[in-house]
Amino acid sequence: MDNITSRHDPRFEVTMYKYMGVENSHKLDFYEQHGGYQTAKKALTTMQSVDIVNEVKASGLRGRGGAGFPMGVKWSFMPPVDGRQRFIVCNADESEPGSTKDRFVLEDDPHQLIEGMIIAGYAIQATLGVIYIRGEYHLGYTRLYDAINEARAKGYLGKNVLASNFDFDLILHRGAGAYICGEESALMNSFEGYRANPRLKPPFPAQAGVYGFPTSVNNVTSIASGVHIIAKGADWFKSMGTQDSSGFHHVQISGPAVRRGVYEVPMGITYREIIFDLAGGVTEPVKAFIPGGSSCPMFPFTDEYLDLTMEYGVVAKAGSMMGTGGIILIPEDKCIVDALANVVHFYAHESCGKCTPCREGVSTWLPKMYAKLLAGLGESGDLELLEDVSHNIRGRSFCPLADACIMPVQASIKHFRHEYEYIIEHGKSMYAKKSRWQE
Amino acid sequence: MMDTKIQAFFADKQDLLSEILERYPDYGQRSAVMPLLRAVQDAERHVSELRIKEIADILGISATAVKGVMSFYSTYHEQPVGKYHIQICSTLSCSLAGSDEMYDYLANELDLVNGETDKDGQFSLQKVECLGSCTTAPVLQINDDYYENVGKKRCKHLVDSMRENKLEKPWRERKGDHEGAEKAKPLQKTALKGVS
Ligand SMILES: Cc1cc2nc3c(=O)[nH]c(=O)nc-3n(C[C@H](O)[C@H](O)[C@H](O)COP(=O)(O)O)c2cc1C
Ligand code: SF4
Ligand code: FES
Numbered sequence: 001m002d003n004i005t006s007r008h009d010p011r012f013e014v015t016m017y018k019y020m021g022v023e024n025s026h027k028l029d030f031y032e033q034h035g036g037y038q039t040a041k042k043a044l045t046t047m048q049s050v051d052i053v054n055e056v057k058a059s060g061l062r063g064r065g066g067a068g069f070p071m072g073v074k075w076s077f078m079p080p081v082d083g084r085q086r087f088i089v090c091n092a093d094e095s096e097p098g099s100t101k102d103r104f105v106l107e108d109d110p111h112q113l114i115e116g117m118i119i120a121g122y123a124i125q126a127t128l129g130v131i132y133i134r135g136e137y138h139l140g141y142t143r144l145y146d147a148i149n150e151a152r153a154k155g156y157l158g159k160n161v162l163a164s165n166f167d168f169d170l171i172l173h174r175g176a177g178a179y180i181c182g183e184e185s186a187l188m189n190s191f192e193g194y195r196a197n198p199r200l201k202p203p204f205p206a207q208a209g210v211y212g213f214p215t216s217v218n219n220v221t222s223i224a225s226g227v228h229i230i231a232k233g234a235d236w237f238k239s240m241g242t243q244d245s246s247g248f249h250h251v252q253i254s255g256p257a258v259r260r261g262v263y264e265v266p267m268g269i270t271y272r273e274i275i276f277d278l279a280g281g282v283t284e285p286v287k288a289f290i291p292g293g294s295s296c297p298m299f300p301f302t303d304e305y306l307d308l309t310m311e312y313g314v315v316a317k318a319g320s321m322m323g324t325g326g327i328i329l330i331p332e333d334k335c336i337v338d339a340l341a342n343v344v345h346f347y348a349h350e351s352c353g354k355c356t357p358c359r360e361g362v363s364t365w366l367p368k369m370y371a372k373l374l375a376g377l378g379e380s381g382d383l384e385l386l387e388d389v390s391h392n393i394r395g396r397s398f399c400p401l402a403d404a405c406i407m408p409v410q411a412s413i414k415h416f417r418h419e420y421e422y423i424i425e426h427g428k429s430m431y432a433k434k435s436r437w438q439e
Numbered sequence: 440m441m442d443t444k445i446q447a448f449f450a451d452k453q454d455l456l457s458e459i460l461e462r463y464p465d466y467g468q469r470s471a472v473m474p475l476l477r478a479v480q481d482a483e484r485h486v487s488e489l490r491i492k493e494i495a496d497i498l499g500i501s502a503t504a505v506k507g508v509m510s511f512y513s514t515y516h517e518q519p520v521g522k523y524h525i526q527i528c529s530t531l532s533c534s535l536a537g538s539d540e541m542y543d544y545l546a547n548e549l550d551l552v553n554g555e556t557d558k559d560g561q562f563s564l565q566k567v568e569c570l571g572s573c574t575t576a577p578v579l580q581i582n583d584d585y586y587e588n589v590g591k592k593r594c595k596h597l598v599d600s601m602r603e604n605k606l607e608k609p610w611r612e613r614k615g616d617h618e619g620a621e622k623a624k625p626l627q628k629t630a631l632k633g634v635s
Contacts, residue, residue, distance in 0.1 A: 007625055014620040021617035085464075097530045097569040104617065128464075135477070135514050136570055138583035171462050176473055176512035179568065193469035193498075195511040211467050253615075254532035254573035261574050261615020263623060273630030278615075280626040294531060294569075326573065328532055342531050346568050352511075437537025437544075437577070438590045 004240045005268030005309065007278060012240070015228050015248065016221065017264040020108045026143045028150040031111035037156055039231040040118045044164040047230075052123040056226055058234035060246035064101075065091055065182075065219030066293065066323050068312045071226070077206040078124045079214050086126035087215040089191075089205075090117060090223050092133040092140070093175055093182035097294035097346055098326025101250035101262055102220035106133065106140030109224075110147035114170065116223035118161060119230055121168045124216050128169060132187050135176040144172055179350035183399055184217040186352065197354045198399040221250060241267025245311040245322075255329030256283040265310070271299075272306040274327065285332035288415065291315055292323020294343050295404030297411030298330065319411070335429035336416040340409055341370035347405030355398035362397075362405045365389050378424035386420075387413060447493050448479050456497070469498055472508050476515055484524075485516040513567070521556045521563035523601045525549075526580040529566040532573035541577055541594055542566060548598055562601070575613055584609045 004012050019025040019034065031037070043052055057072025078086065090113065094102040105113055117129045133141055148170050151157045159167050173191050180186045185199035188210050209215020225247060229237050237247045245267040251274050252262045258280030265274060271291065275281070288298040289305070297320040299305035308314055312322045330339055344366045351363040369386050372378060386409070394406045413420060422430040449456040455478060463470040472494065479490045486494075486509060488502075495502040509515045527533075527542050542564075546552055549562050556563040572578040575587035579597070586597060586609055600607045616623045 006630060008628065008630065014616055014623075017616040018620065021611075021613065021619065094571045095569060098532060098573050099569075100571045100573055103571050108617075134571065135512070136567075136580060136585075139585070171470075173462075173470065174473065174477060176477070177514035177567070178512050190473070191470055192467065193472040193508060195507055211464075252574050254576055255535050259614045259626065260576075261613055261617065261623070263615045270630055273625070276629040277625035277627050278623070328535075328573070331535065334535065339531065342529075342534050346530050349568055435537070435540060436535060437540040439592055 001239075003238075003242060003268065004266045005242065006273060007263070007265055007269065008273070009266070012266055014264045016109075016112070016224055017104065017250065017262070020104050020262075022108070025108050026110055026147065028111060028147065028154065031109075035231075036111055037115055037162070039227050040115045040122075040156065041162050043119045043230050044122055044162050044166055049123050049125055052119060052226075052230060055234050056123070056229055059225075059229045059237040060234075060241075060243075061222065061225050061229060061237065062245065062312060063219055064221040064225070064249060064324070066096065066295075066321075068322055071218055071222050074206075074218070075120075075124050075216055077204070078216060079206065081125050085128060085211070085213045086124060087210040087213055088117060088121045088124055088126040088129045089184075089187070089210060089215055089217040090120075090129065090131045090220055091182060091184065091187060091217055092131055092137070092220045093179075093187060094137075094220070094324075095134055095179040095182050095350075096324050096326065097343070098252065098254060098290060098328045099293050099324040100252050101325060103137060103140055104250075104262055105220055105224055106137060107143055110140075110144040111151065112224050112227060113144070113220060114147060114151050114156065116225075116227045117170060118156065118168055119226050120216070120218065120223050122166055123226075124214075126214075126216070127167050128171065130171045130173055130191060130210060132173050132175060132181070132191055134181070135174050141172070141174055148172060178352075179346075180352045180399075180401060183401065186399070187217065188215070195352075197352050200398075242309070242311050244313040249310065249322075249325050251278075251310075252324075252326045253279045253329070254326070255289075256286060256331050257281070257329055258283055268309050268311055270307055270309055271327070274310070275306065275329070282329060286329045287332045287334075288330040288336075290326075290328040290330070290408070291320050293326040294328065294346065294408060296321040296323040297407050298415065300415050301329075333431040333434065335423070335431045335433075336412050336419045337370065337373050337423050338429060338433075340412045341367075341374055343408050344370050344405060347401065351401060355402075357393045357396045358398070358402035361389055361393040362402045366405065366409070373420070373423050374429070376423070376427035378427070380424065382424055383413070383417075383420050445489060448482070448490055449493065449497070452478075460497075469500060472498060472500075472505060476505075476509055480515060483519070484521075485519040487517075519556070519560065520565075521561050523561060523606065524563045524565065524582050526565050526567040526570075528568070528570045528572070528576070528578045528580070530569035530573075532569070533576040533578055536576035538577040541579075541589065544591075544594060545598070574615065581606065586610075588612060 190196035205215040
């Protein structure tokens with residue numbers, strides 16, 4: 001039988017997001033009534049750690065935090081158990097513009113994440129888990145905090161979890177407003193109470209992670225997917241999506257769409273289906289879309305790109321990245337230079353300042369150049385200079401943040417060069433600013 | 440000069456202090472620096488030099504180390520913020536939904552510029568980066584709470600309600616799977632081709 005690659009497919013069922021928005025879905029009673037913690041029980045009492053790693057490997061699940069590295073393979077990089085403490089870390093720092101998928105789980109289904117952490121911890125034989133949640137997610141934090149206490153009181157966390165001989169507990173840690181904390185090594189520094197500069201790799205977290213101990217860092221929806229893979233099996237997961245990209249993912253649509261929101265979708269779905277069928281189409285003419293959060297190069301809003309399927313390989317081949325699945329639509333009459341100035345401002349603000357290409361290039365030069373263009377002071381040669389600066393930064397920074405800024409800049413020049421040329425030649429944007437604030 | 444009568448923040452909050460410290464393993468007590476800073480700030484709307492020193496002493500590290508951590512992040516404040524700390528998301532999705540105009544409106548209405556607090560300590564206005572609520576843009580964060588889909592009318596209501604010291608409760612109104620799988624079903628069939 002064909003794989004499920006469309007939400008029109010009657011076989012598709014929403015799984016992770018099933019209880020989003022349902023009243024009291026964040027409470028333990030609710031979770032237990034809907035089968036909660038049964039999968040952890042199955043894992044801890046009927047499976048060996050290695051079985052879980054193998055099942056997740058077989059599912060083909062790729063990390064949902066942006067880079068798309070297979071989760072089971074990452075787990076298998078953990079060194080053999082040698083008596084040292086081991087950590088499983090859940091990255092809930094979600095700060096890439098366009099992304100809001102993790103927040104739904106944190107707020108509306110925190111027990112699902114806790115169950116996922118128990119299973120992940122057991123899989124890699126880590127007795128401590130850390131959930132690093134961005135500081136602004138206050139509702140998510142309080143719900144998770146309460147949920148952890150509920151789970152502890154019921155014996156889902158602590159010594160002999162679910163009456164097995166596995167001990168596991170969670171540390172919930174709040175960030176304080178810094179995008180770079182989403183980068184896994186910066187996250188670990190932040191957690192340990194240091195400034196959140198990224199660390200040199202290698203060593204990778206599996207060798208030396210939190211407090212120097214073996215660690216695996218995984219995204220919220222990666223961890224939560226584990227629950228369903230163990231509950232229903234790798235084959236079920238692989239019945240969705242493609243060889244390259246199995247299972248489901250969550251798309252988050254913002255910008256001028258009729259039904260902006262977050263949708264669980266099978267991999268292999270087309271961007272056309274997401275934007276037109278799920279989000280109901282556009283509310284005004286659109287010229288481009290960003291496929292996976294602001295660091296992913298934009299695509300023109302044409303048939304060629306709308307018909308791309310949501311697969312890691314396909315999106316990469318077309319010149320962008322799957323990222324977090326945060327899709328941002330850019331209206332026809334939004335000046336692209338203005339839009340990119342906004343993106344550049346974000347990365348400039350979030351640069352940690354550790355390395356020169358990013359501190360000088362992303363944080364200083366790029367915002368200045370965009371400000372100059374927008375002020376109508378562009379001169380001939382500026383576009384070439386912008387390209388040259390971008391070219392010189394790309395691939396030369398200590399961590400991927402600088403590239404995350406450069407790639408969208410380069411894509412915007414590639415697809416909308418005429419708008420840059422226009423603003424330089426005419427001293428004003430091709431499109432006047434217009435009111436976008438709704439009643 | 441500092442008021443020497445001010446007692447240590449955690450002096451009468453030993454339970455809170457030990458609850459925070461016990462979250463972390465013995466060898467990782469330094470991890471408590473962020474939650475300690477947050478606990479102080481939640482109560483005092485900023486973290487003063489005195490409190491920085493207190494946190495440093497609790498953890499056995501230097502005040503400079505605590506300050507180094509504090510200054511890295513954008514949400515710790517050295518100066519008190521207002522009773523209503525209004526944070527406007529200014530990143531792309533919010534900007535596409537009118538956050539620039541919303542900022543102009545608030546700045547004008549409250550007579551504040553970005554980063555400023557009024558002299559009565561009632562309002563602070565601050566532009567912030569993506570809050571992770573792009574699908575319900577534009578978004579305001581007032582103190583800890585998110586206010587989503589803030590149209591003109593709502594924004595005005597929010598300001599009025601804060602002026603009356605009765606800040607409205609946040610609402611939750613989201614599309615997509617948050618409305619339930621049934622309601623989130625595809626609206627159209629442009630992509631039906633080839634689906635079995
Ligand atoms: C600048 C930067 C920011 C990142 N932000 C996040 C984030 O907010 N959430 C996340 O899960 N991963 C983020 N990542 C990726 C993480 O470093 C890491 O790859 C990921 O958490 C691994 O989980 P996954 O394999 O489940 O995706 C970021 C990476 C970089 C370079
Ligand atoms: S690329 Fe930017 S964020 Fe990354 S280490 Fe260098 S300065 Fe810091
Ligand atoms: S851009 Fe405002 S919440 Fe993401």
